Amino acid sequence: MAPPNSQKxxxxxxxxxxxxxxxxxxxxxxxxxxxxxxxxxDHTHSWTVFVKGVDDTDITYWLRKVQFKLHESIPNPLRTIxxxxxxxxxxxxxxxxxxxxxxxxxxxxxxxxxxxxxLYHHLRLHPYGAxxxxxxxxxxxxxxxxxxxxxxxxxxxxxxxxxxxxxxAPAPPKGAGGKGKGTRKLGGGMVGSVGDRxxxxxxxxxxGQPFSRESETLEIKRLREAMGKVxxxxxxxxxxxxxxxxxxxxxxx
Amino acid sequence: xxxxxxxxxxxxxxxAAPRPAKKQKLAGPRPNLKGLAREVQSLGGDNxxxxxxxxxxxxKRRLASRKPAxxxxxxxxxxxxxxxxxxxxxxxxxxxxxxxxxxxxAETAPVEEEMEDSTFAKxxxxxxxxxxxxxxxxxxxxxxDWTKDETxxxxxxxxxxxxxxxxxxDRYDYQPPVPALDEGEGSIAIVPATKTRSMxxxxxxxxxIAATMMAIHNPVQFMGQAEFSLHxxxxxxxxKQETKRKQFxxxxxxxxxxxxxEEESLLLELKRILARNDKLxxxxxxLYARLEAPISSGNxxxxxxxxxxxxxxxxxxxxxxxxxxxxxxxxxxxxxxVVGQGNSQxxxxxxxxxxxSNHRESVPSNAAPNNKKGPQAAGNExxxxxxxxxxxxxxxxxxxxxxxxxxxxxxxxKPITSKSSVQQQKINNVLAELEVPIRLVxxxxxxxxxxxxxxxAINTLLDGRKVADKLASEIALATEQKRLREEKExxxxxxxxxxxxxxxxxxxxxxKSAAPSVKAGSVHKRSASVLSTVSDKSTKRQKK
Numbered sequence: 001m002a003p004p005n006s007q008k009x010x011x012x013x014x015x016x017x018x019x020x021x022x023x024x025x026x027x028x029x030x031x032x033x034x035x036x037x038x039x040x041x042d043h044t045h046s047w048t049v050f051v052k053g054v055d056d057t058d059i060t061y062w063l064r065k066v067q068f069k070l071h072e073s074i075p076n077p078l079r080t081i082x083x084x085x086x087x088x089x090x091x092x093x094x095x096x097x098x099x100x101x102x103x104x105x106x107x108x109x110x111x112x113x114x115x116x117x118x119l120y121h122h123l124r125l126h127p128y129g130a131x132x133x134x135x136x137x138x139x140x141x142x143x144x145x146x147x148x149x150x151x152x153x154x155x156x157x158x159x160x161x162x163x164x165x166x167x168x169a170p171a172p173p174k175g176a177g178g179k180g181k182g183t184r185k186l187g188g189g190m191v192g193s194v195g196d197r198x199x200x201x202x203x204x205x206x207x208g209q210p211f212s213r214e215s216e217t218l219e220i221k222r223l224r225e226a227m228g229k230v231x232x233x234x235x236x237x238x239x240x241x242x243x244x245x246x247x248x249x250x251x252x253x
Numbered sequence: 254x255x256x257x258x259x260x261x262x263x264x265x266x267x268x269a270a271p272r273p274a275k276k277q278k279l280a281g282p283r284p285n286l287k288g289l290a291r292e293v294q295s296l297g298g299d300n301x302x303x304x305x306x307x308x309x310x311x312x313k314r315r316l317a318s319r320k321p322a323x324x325x326x327x328x329x330x331x332x333x334x335x336x337x338x339x340x341x342x343x344x345x346x347x348x349x350x351x352x353x354x355x356x357x358x359a360e361t362a363p364v365e366e367e368m369e370d371s372t373f374a375k376x377x378x379x380x381x382x383x384x385x386x387x388x389x390x391x392x393x394x395x396x397x398d399w400t401k402d403e404t405x406x407x408x409x410x411x412x413x414x415x416x417x418x419x420x421x422x423d424r425y426d427y428q429p430p431v432p433a434l435d436e437g438e439g440s441i442a443i444v445p446a447t448k449t450r451s452m453x454x455x456x457x458x459x460x461x462i463a464a465t466m467m468a469i470h471n472p473v474q475f476m477g478q479a480e481f482s483l484h485x486x487x488x489x490x491x492x493k494q495e496t497k498r499k500q501f502x503x504x505x506x507x508x509x510x511x512x513x514x515e516e517e518s519l520l521l522e523l524k525r526i527l528a529r530n531d532k533l534x535x536x537x538x539x540l541y542a543r544l545e546a547p548i549s550s551g552n553x554x555x556x557x558x559x560x561x562x563x564x565x566x567x568x569x570x571x572x573x574x575x576x577x578x579x580x581x582x583x584x585x586x587x588x589x590x591v592v593g594q595g596n597s598q599x600x601x602x603x604x605x606x607x608x609x610s611n612h613r614e615s616v617p618s619n620a621a622p623n624n625k626k627g628p629q630a631a632g633n634e635x636x637x638x639x640x641x642x643x644x645x646x647x648x649x650x651x652x653x654x655x656x657x658x659x660x661x662x663x664x665x666x667k668p669i670t671s672k673s674s675v676q677q678q679k680i681n682n683v684l685a686e687l688e689v690p691i692r693l694v695x696x697x698x699x700x701x702x703x704x705x706x707x708x709x710a711i712n713t714l715l716d717g718r719k720v721a722d723k724l725a726s727e728i729a730l731a732t733e734q735k736r737l738r739e740e741k742e743x744x745x746x747x748x749x750x751x752x753x754x755x756x757x758x759x760x761x762x763x764x765k766s767a768a769p770s771v772k773a774g775s776v777h778k779r780s781a782s783v784l785s786t787v788s789d790k791s792t793k794r795q796k797k
Contacts, residue, residue, distance in 0.1 A: 009656055012650050012651055012652065012654065013648060013649070013650055013651075013654075014648070014649050014650070014651055014654055015646065015647050015648050015649075016647040016649075016661065016698070017647060018647075018697075106658075108658065112658075114657055114658045115657065115658075117658050117659075117660065119660065130685075130688075130690070148662075148692070149694065149695050149696065150660055150661060150662055150696060151660070151661035151662075151696060151697060151698075152658060152659075152660060152661075153658065153659040153660065153661055153664065154657075154658055154659075155651075155654040155655055155656055155657055155658070155659055156654050156656045156657075165646060165648075166638055166642065166646045166648060197646075198645045198646060198647070199645065199646055199647025200644075200645060200647075201697075211694075211695060215694060215695050216695040216697050216699065216700060219693065219694050219695045219700050220699060220700055220703050222689065223689065223700065223703040223704055223706075223707050224703065226684075226687040226688075226689045226707055227703075227706060227707050227710055229687055230683070230687065230707065230710040230711055230714055231710060233714050234710065234713055234714045234717055237714060237717035237718055237721055238717055240721050241717060241720060241721050241724060244721065244724040244725060244728055245724060247728055248724060248727055248728050248731055251728065251731035251732060251734075251735055252731060
């Protein structure tokens with residue numbers, strides 16, 4: 001690793017990469033999800049916490065390892081995951097009975113010269129949601145998903161890192177190395193020519209891949225609607241203000 | 254030099270072994286290889302020729318097959334493809350008769366079993382021409398240009414000449430049937446002028462009929478792939494285009510050698526022009542790119558004074574030196590003079606930095622002396638990404654950025670999280686009211702921008718509400734005051750009774766002026782702002 005002071009940051013430039021993190025949990029039952037041997041009696045769920053690329057794309061070219069800090073009651077609560085195959089997820093499987101907040105620490109590749117960053121995620125074992133209807137809908141699902149889309153911003157990345165982030169993936173080494181990438185190729189509607197290393201997200205939702213342009217458009221639409229409502233409210237408040245001021249002026253006169 | 258001499262030099266026992274006697278010429282006669290001439294053999298010299306052609310000896314096998322010669326006979330045959338019953342003869346091997354009947358009863362044998370058909374008769378295939386009856390012709394095939402008679406004639410020709418259009422065209426000689434008229438008039442009957450039909454006319458007519466009949470026999474939707482394409486092809490036959498094509502081909506065929514040459518050279522010229530054009534646009538593009546490149550905003554004024562020039566010179570020298578120094582670096586000893594100079598360079602360099610910090614990236618040459626190593630120079634050569642690439646790789650440019658990694662959602666939430674907890678609670682309440690989840694589902698750049706707008710709108714809303722609340726309390730206060738005042742007035746009136754109205758007025762005025770001072774202690778500030786205009790008020794509130 002080169003000493004940090006020998007490199008310059010690329011000024012005024014920001015690069016982002018989308019990724020997904022979250023938890024998936026499933027209650028134990030005898031038919032579909034039997035308790036493995038040696039699980040403590042009181043554990044009711046099996047769950048997974050993960051960090052992965054959107055549409056299962058490769059993120060290992062900027063993310064070196066991920067440290068999951070689980071609840072202290074779990075043996076060996078500090079789990080570090082690294083050296084995964086490109087396209088796989090950084091993930092930890094566990095069993096348990098309670099929800100808690102997981103601390104997820106992302107370590108970037110050494111070329112980035114960046115410090116690790118921390119995310120917090122609440123492990124969900126039971127249906128959640130703002131309304132009863134949402135909860136009910138979630139109850140119908142076999143698994144409880146608490147997935148979050150996030151974009152990693154690299155502000156003014158160092159030059160080497162900039163180079164890595166803006167170059168297509170190198171051709172996979174011949175022979176043994178090709179299994180991860182070669183078989184998977186591109187999922188969804190990604191642009192093919194530059195390989196997996198893009199900031200693009202698929203244009204359409206697919207089963208198991210809920211984050212896409214489609215959801216983004218929906219969200220923007222929702223925000224627009226909310227915006228309209230707020231503007232209406234503001235107008236009515238202003239009207240109210242005017243009336244009150246007139247009233248006050250009348251009283252004062 | 255022979256081995257003898259070597260031995261001599263090495264003091265080896267001289268001629269310990271006598272030189273091997275020269276090979277004796279093989280006197281004995283060589284085995285006489287068969288099949289090669291002696292001269293050829295002797296060409297091989299000492300090494301006998303290894304390859305010896307195998308001589309195959311032909312045995313006389315003529316007598317091996319002692320069969321009687323096959324018998325042939327001249328047999329008549331007829332060709333069923335012919336209409337006339339012409340009988341031709343040809344030689345045929347006589348069928349081997351079973352040798353059993355030796356009694357030679359040739360007379361009793363059937364004379365000729367059956368005159369055989371020619372083997373080539375099967376190649377006499379006729380084309381399938383469309384057949385139609387009068388009814389069909391009337392309903393589907395009517396044409397103003399063609400009479401039924403002529404159409405029949407055409408179909409007949411087509412049938413006869415197997416769709417070989419040039420022949421059909423050649424033989425086409427339609428004579429319209431002379432209407433049977435009275436003899437008297439017949440001599441002066443108008444003979445309708447026979448139209449000369451071009452091959453294209455005939456083709457067009459024939460294809461039209463064929464396609465129509467095809468469609469009648471087998472509706473289009475039930476046609477197979479091949480049938481359908483054939484139908485389409487026949488339906489789309491364009492006589493005019495065909496004529497043009499032929500004319501063109503004719504012209505092409507008739508042009509002279511010079512013309513052909515000229516055309517070739519013209520084509521070549523065109524190619525060259527196009528290539529040149531391409532090159533020109535390429536160059537122009539490059540030029541534009543160069544023109545559009547950011548103009549170095551380096552302050553030239555910096556170098557207009559003599560001290561500035563001096564500095565520039567020093568810089569250039571430093572660059573030069575640093576280059577040289579690299580090569581010197583390898584050696585341990587550096588002359589003190591160089592060290593001293595290096596220090597001064599550093600000093601001047603730091604001065605530069607201060608100056609160049611105003612326009613940091615724009616004048617890389619200014620900053621260059623500060624950098625002792627290469628990567629910076631490489632950085633200047635950082636390849637430019639196209640817009641498309643920037644989109645693909647998620648690259649964007651901003652004026653001010655905090656260095657380092659960051660999460661988009663955190664950034665989006667910053668306007669909220671930086672507020673006081675009370676304010677945060679209020680914003681979150683509004684968001685909940687709007688049914689916007691506090692955790693955005695897709696925190697992308699676009700969503701972030703939209704969310705930011707929403708937040709600012711919410712902030713104005715909250716401010717408005719705040720002002721409204723304050724106004725409401727003021728109104729309450731003012732009404733209370735008014736009530737009190739009115740009560741007082743009542744009391745005064747009752748007390749003053751018949752006293753003059755003027756005094757009341759004075760009293761009133763006095764009270765009015767006193768009123769603000771009464772409440773001054775508690776609501777001084779508020780009342781002051783209430784007096785000012787609406788907008789003024791709201792801004793003040795916000796500031797507060």
